[in-house]
Amino acid sequence: MLRWLRCLHRPRLVIWRSGSSYVARMRYLVKLKGDDEACSAALRAGRLFLYHKLRPLLMRAEGGRHRPLDMKTTDVEALLEKLGQQKERVRESVLVGCTETWVPQFCLDVGTLEKCAVERLCGGEFVDLRKAFFLLRGHDVPHMARGRALLHWHQTHGFCSASGEPTVKNQAGSQRVCQGSGHTYYPQMAPVLIVLVSDGSRCLLGRQAAFPRDMYSALAGFCDMGETMEETLRREVAEEVGLEVETFQFASTQHWPYPQSSFMLACHATVNPQRCQVSVDKVELEDARWFTLEEIQEALRRASAPQAPGGGPPVFWLPPSFTIAHQLVQEWVRQQTAGV
Numbered sequence: 001m002l003r004w005l006r007c008l009h010r011p012r013l014v015i016w017r018s019g020s021s022y023v024a025r026m027r028y029l030v031k032l033k034g035d036d037e038a039c040s041a042a043l044r045a046g047r048l049f050l051y052h053k054l055r056p057l058l059m060r061a062e063g064g065r066h067r068p069l070d071m072k073t074t075d076v077e078a079l080l081e082k083l084g085q086q087k088e089r090v091r092e093s094v095l096v097g098c099t100e101t102w103v104p105q106f107c108l109d110v111g112t113l114e115k116c117a118v119e120r121l122c123g124g125e126f127v128d129l130r131k132a133f134f135l136l137r138g139h140d141v142p143h144m145a146r147g148r149a150l151l152h153w154h155q156t157h158g159f160c161s162a163s164g165e166p167t168v169k170n171q172a173g174s175q176r177v178c179q180g181s182g183h184t185y186y187p188q189m190a191p192v193l194i195v196l197v198s199d200g201s202r203c204l205l206g207r208q209a210a211f212p213r214d215m216y217s218a219l220a221g222f223c224d225m226g227e228t229m230e231e232t233l234r235r236e237v238a239e240e241v242g243l244e245v246e247t248f249q250f251a252s253t254q255h256w257p258y259p260q261s262s263f264m265l266a267c268h269a270t271v272n273p274q275r276c277q278v279s280v281d282k283v284e285l286e287d288a289r290w291f292t293l294e295e296i297q298e299a300l301r302r303a304s305a306p307q308a309p310g311g312g313p314p315v316f317w318l319p320p321s322f323t324i325a326h327q328l329v330q331e332w333v334r335q336q337t338a339g340v
């Protein structure tokens with residue numbers, strides 16, 4: 001039976017900045033979601049982030065980093081007209097947020113335009129989001145991921161599953177409605193459990209064949225219909241590596257834009273060190289193995305994908321620092337070294 005893992009990690013205290021500005025902005029955003037006219041006015045005054053076939057438009061910033069390129073709506077309208085499109089296409093955009101200075105932010109996919117022409121006219125580059133994860137600063141990543149996820153949802157929910165008729169997006173893009181059946185569709189995320197398993201002194205990482213070469217991550221799996229988080233955790237660890245979890249503790253959550261949109265629920269778990277022989281399900285994983293604290297600490301010190309010197313054995317590496325898998329690994333190291 002699962003037991004709660006006591007004292008492994010201190011509960012996280014989150015302190016939000018106080019003040020009425022956050023509340024007012026959230027109320028403004030909810031108004032834009034429910035009021036097409038207000039949202040159209042916000043679009044005129046807002047900023048647009050362009051995507052091309054779900055690749056965000058980035059520009060080079062100082063220090064070799066990149067940043068998302070945002071544009072005035074009127075500039076995007078001029079761009080569309082210059083490339084032979086109707087400027088009304090800006091209305092295909094979706095609302096993704098609002099800055100602290102109350103500038104509404106929208107995303108628009110211009111995948112039907114010629115990519116190089118847009119890049120030339122805007123002075124940026126459309127970059128695959130997985131590559132962009134390594135180029136952007138941490139706080140820009142969730143923003144770009146959210147835009148991609150929402151645009152992808154709209155691109156794949158154009159028809160009603162009840163009537164087969166086209167669905168229509170509201171101006172904010174917070175829902176699609178089928179006039180025929182009356183169904184309203186809302187953007188969805190699939191719950192995924194991600195877990196860092198430890199035997200007390202080592203942690204278990206695995207890799208799928210589709211991962212970048214030599215990258216290892218925490219175990220993950222989609223929640224089955226009707227499962228609790230604990231049941232998914234226990235099942236996935238049993239299925240993928242043949243181990244029985246003894247204790248676990250919830251850690252945090254993260255939105256992840258793949259494969260469609262996932263709501264990642266992150267946990268730490270332990271197995272009995274006397275029963276930690278890994279048996280990998282080769283359909284799901286290419287490999288899974290135990291790593292010592294020293295190996296993990298060294299991987300955390302390596303900034304990016306390392307090259308094995310002189311053709312020696314490949315060195316493993318971890319997902320980028322903003323990912324929840326990386327955060328689980330860092331938490332585990334902190335716990336292992338606490339009081340040392």
Ligand SMILES: NC(=O)C1=CN([C@@H]2O[C@H](COP(=O)(O)OP(=O)(O)OC[C@H]3O[C@@H](n4cnc5c(N)ncnc54)[C@H](OP(=O)(O)O)[C@@H]3O)[C@@H](O)[C@H]2O)C=CC1
Nearest residue numbers: 190192217220221222256258259262284319323324325326
């Ligand atoms: N942010 C992070 O730090 C990390 C994120 N992840 C993400 O977690 C997600 C899940 O991990 P993964 O190990 O692949 O999951 P699973 O172990 O559940 O295996 C994936 C398989 O499950 C099936 N499946 C069941 N439900 C779904 C669903 N709702 N959507 C898609 N496939 C489903 C598919 O099988 P079939 O194709 O046969 O139908 C798919 O190939 C991935 O999207 C991955 O990108 C993973 C690690 C780190």
Ligand SMILES: [Mg+2]
Nearest residue numbers: 219220221284
């Ligand atoms: Mg998996």
